[in-house]
Amino acid sequence: MAMENLKYRFDGGKPISGETAIVGVLGSGNLEVLVEPARLDGACEIEVSTAARGFGTIWQAVMKDFFARHHAGDIRISVNDAGATPAIVSLRLDQAIETFKGNHK
Amino acid sequence: MTSSYYESTARARIAGLLDANSFHEWLPAAERVTSPHLATLEQPAAFDDGVVVGKGSIAGKKIFIAAQEGGFMGGAVGEVHGAKIVGMLERAVRDQPAAVLLLLETGGVRLQEANAGLIAVSEVMRAILSARAAGVPVIVAIGGQYGCFGGMGIAARCATAIIISEEGRLGLSGPEVIETARGVEEYDSRDRALVWRTVGGKHRYLLGECDTIVPDSMEAFRNAIIASIENGDDWSLQALEREQQLLGDRLQRFGDCRDSRDIWRKLGWPDPDAIAMMDNDEFVAAAQKRCAKQTIKAP
Numbered sequence: 001m002a003m004e005n006l007k008y009r010f011d012g013g014k015p016i017s018g019e020t021a022i023v024g025v026l027g028s029g030n031l032e033v034l035v036e037p038a039r040l041d042g043a044c045e046i047e048v049s050t051a052a053r054g055f056g057t058i059w060q061a062v063m064k065d066f067f068a069r070h071h072a073g074d075i076r077i078s079v080n081d082a083g084a085t086p087a088i089v090s091l092r093l094d095q096a097i098e099t100f101k102g103n104h105k
Numbered sequence: 106m107t108s109s110y111y112e113s114t115a116r117a118r119i120a121g122l123l124d125a126n127s128f129h130e131w132l133p134a135a136e137r138v139t140s141p142h143l144a145t146l147e148q149p150a151a152f153d154d155g156v157v158v159g160k161g162s163i164a165g166k167k168i169f170i171a172a173q174e175g176g177f178m179g180g181a182v183g184e185v186h187g188a189k190i191v192g193m194l195e196r197a198v199r200d201q202p203a204a205v206l207l208l209l210e211t212g213g214v215r216l217q218e219a220n221a222g223l224i225a226v227s228e229v230m231r232a233i234l235s236a237r238a239a240g241v242p243v244i245v246a247i248g249g250q251y252g253c254f255g256g257m258g259i260a261a262r263c264a265t266a267i268i269i270s271e272e273g274r275l276g277l278s279g280p281e282v283i284e285t286a287r288g289v290e291e292y293d294s295r296d297r298a299l300v301w302r303t304v305g306g307k308h309r310y311l312l313g314e315c316d317t318i319v320p321d322s323m324e325a326f327r328n329a330i331i332a333s334i335e336n337g338d339d340w341s342l343q344a345l346e347r348e349q350q351l352l353g354d355r356l357q358r359f360g361d362c363r364d365s366r367d368i369w370r371k372l373g374w375p376d377p378d379a380i381a382m383m384d385n386d387e388f389v390a391a392a393q394k395r396c397a398k399q400t401i402k403a404p
Binding site: 002003020022025026027030032034036049050051078080081082 | 116149151153
């Protein structure tokens with residue numbers, strides 16, 4: 001069972017400040033999301049490593065929706081996925097952004 | 106955030122047990138020190154390899170801590186995972202914290218990593234003993250969904266003290282492993298009552314393998330950890346001989362028992378089936394004179 005790696009970049013976001021945050025666990029039907037600050041000229045870069053191959057278009061839609069909701073820029077998001085459903089992915093991404101902001105002192 | 110230890114993740118346990126904002130992580134997720142073996146097998150690899158290590162304080166005392174994440178591969182110990190725990194224990198020898206806390210939740214060796222995982226577990230055992238020999242008590246907490254099994258079950262028993270909840274489980278071969286090896290007639294891993302009375306917290310407490318049994322709450326685990334640190338570590342020849350005698354006495358008294366209920370009867374419980382239904386306080390009070398440590402024969 002080979003992994004699939006997917007990359008997305010969304011430009012024109014509003015830079016948000018915070019501290020590196022990790023949420024979720026890489027368990028069956030779940031995922032872990034790592035958010036780090038990154039100087040990307042307002043862009044949001046997302047890298048997904050998933051055990052479930054062939055769902056690239058669904059990931060694209062979920063990530064596009066995420067960026068539309070938060071417009072979060074200057075961050076790098078790294079995802080390790082073990083077959084989470086789109087709804088779980090969206091909730092984890094929201095949780096990751098909130099944790100990232102909340103960690104900011 | 107839940108106050109249940111059982112339902113919490115490794116990171117939530119650290120946050121719930123230690124003094125607020127005192128935790129500093131070593132090799133955090135952003136460092137991406139992941140398993141090279143899982144990458145070779147093209148399997149998903151967690152950023153922290155399923156274990157969180159670092160330093161912090163509990164009731165103002167400086168401690169080092171490792172917390173295994175049962176949600177990632179059942180908390181199984183791979184090469185990197187084991188090395189993180191070992192490195193933390195070796196640092197404890199040098200830096201002399203008040204204690205090392207091991208929040209164990211694991212099925213044992215990560216089979217995908219074969220010999221590297223086996224070596225990692227044996228290194229953890231040696232490192233636990235090194236820390237104790239250097240005067241640092243090692244306190245184990247067990248209360249997660251996956252229990253503490255395999256080589257890490259042995260590692261747990263190398264520690265100064267074990268704190269367990271009723272939901273916690275401690276053993277060598279896990280229920281499914283026994284059933285696979287010996288057949289369902291020998292051991293039915295889906296019989297939850299059987300599983301818990303064989304490897305569950307209450308039985309392990311009655312046998313003297315766990316020092317403290319607590320209700321499933323973060324606060325209860327925290328208070329028990331604080332008390333265990335204050336108890337210190339008795340590493341004397343006398344203590345070892347007492348432990349040896351307890352084990353010998355146990356084998357002699359219970360060696361022919363087929364079920365833990367037979368053991369409980371021999372320990373003086375008139376109605377062994379009532380044990381499972383007791384709440385923690387009631388059980389601890391009733392166990393005062395009905396556990397292996399208290400009923401041991403005089404030498």
